Amino acid sequence: MTIDPFQLFDSWFAEARASEPNDSNAMTLATVDAGGQPSARMVLLKGHGPDGFVFYTNRGSRKAGDLLASPRAALLFHWKSLRRQIRIEGPVVQVTDAESDAYFASRSRDSQLGAWASEQSRPLDARATFERRYEEARTRFEGGEVPRPPHWGGYRVAPSAIEFWQDREHRLHERRLFQRDGESWSEGLLYP
Template sequence: MSDDPHALFEEWLAEATLSEPNDPTAMALATATPDGLPSVRMVLLKGHDARGFTFYTNLDSRKGGELAANPNAALLFHWKSLRRQVRVEGAVERVADAEADAYFASRGRDSQLGAWASEQSRPLDARTTFEARFQETSARFAGGDVPRPPRWSGFRIVPERIEFWNDRAHRLHERRLFTRTEEGWRQGLLYP
């Protein structure tokens, strides 16, 4: 196995891409309020490199607000078909506007329009209200490009800890932990 947790993650993600029937990039994102009250939801990984793990969202959403107030998060990838999981913990930073613009431009048009029409995480009186907003937004941008909304961007989790978990018979699992140091990554094993 690799001594670089990012290279090892890429190997595992490539295997999951071949074996997972749906969304191998799906990850549970755990955030917390400033008071420490936890919240978790599924999001999609949209980028990974030595800097960290990136996803995008509405900055006014619940997760956006929690990350602004408490810029720390945890991720969990669970690939049932491989009987593996990866846990990531670290500080969170906003991606650069140019990076958010580039990713937004790569999205499908309806997804772009939905980002403008949705007041993510806010109460909605009826589905028809959202559908009407979507149609209004579609008409507004008809015939032209859809720019990234100012309240929509990305976050990168800069890992301090990355744990790779392999299922083993009789719950004798294998757990490999990488912890960031000033010199790079320290690695070790954890009891199952």
């Protein structure tokens, strides 16, 4: 009987939250640009479920440009303390404005102001320029709520494949691959 890969993810993620010293929700996000040039960076998982895995970013960033050109991505969770990793691949869609608004409202005020101040991934002449822009945002929204910037929001990776990798002695690792098959999942093993 095939286990639901999301139940297995939840189990492994709960163990990672209990054992990883920092950012158990950190994941590598790999994208490609219009010319096929790959790029990878760390982002934080901010939501997940059967519909996918969610992260948030500036929609003017390089990763957002890559996703606009090629709306597919790969994610990688690596939990060194558990000697485990999970790889996820699939198409990417933007989350709704309501989802982005709700998550943005949960962020610290300083993080909200930083989203207004940053032109993420663009060249910066000096740190002082960013700090000045941050202070301008702080002044602009002083005494009130900080709304979500129109250039900031979330993305959902809807998995077509999820691989669970468990370290074993002598590099005899265990690899379980789940592949979406319509509305269900098929499960198989891979050689280490």
